[in-house]
Amino acid sequence: MTQSAELLPGTLDLLILKSVSLGTLHGYAVLLRIEQITGGALHIQQGALYPALYRLEQQGLLASEWGVSDNNRRAKYYTLTPLGRARLKDQAAGWKRLAEAMATALRATTQEI
Secondary structure, eight states: OOOOOOOOTTHHHHHHHHHHHTSOEEHHHHHHHHHHHTTTOOOOOHHHHHHHHHHHHHTTSEEEEEEEOTTSOEEEEEEEOHHHHHHHHHHHHHHHHHHHHHHHHHHOOGGGO
């Protein structure tokens, strides 16, 4: 069983952009996709997700249109804009550098100092 992880500040937007980059999704499906791509380690609250989707749309990183979900309900579907794709690329590169630096730091031993 995957152990839950705490969402770090600034990571929700990146996770949303990544999720939507994999295909057009409605809001709740974004939440499920994040859980899926993190192996169940991250659980996003709807109260945090929807304001973030709105903010990303206002910033021009996501575009949306209304449609009908699989369960026949009206839903807003999100797609990544070119600006969103560029932001995803930049932020992903930054997080990869940070993760590599943290991994290097955590491997350090007293013999290396």
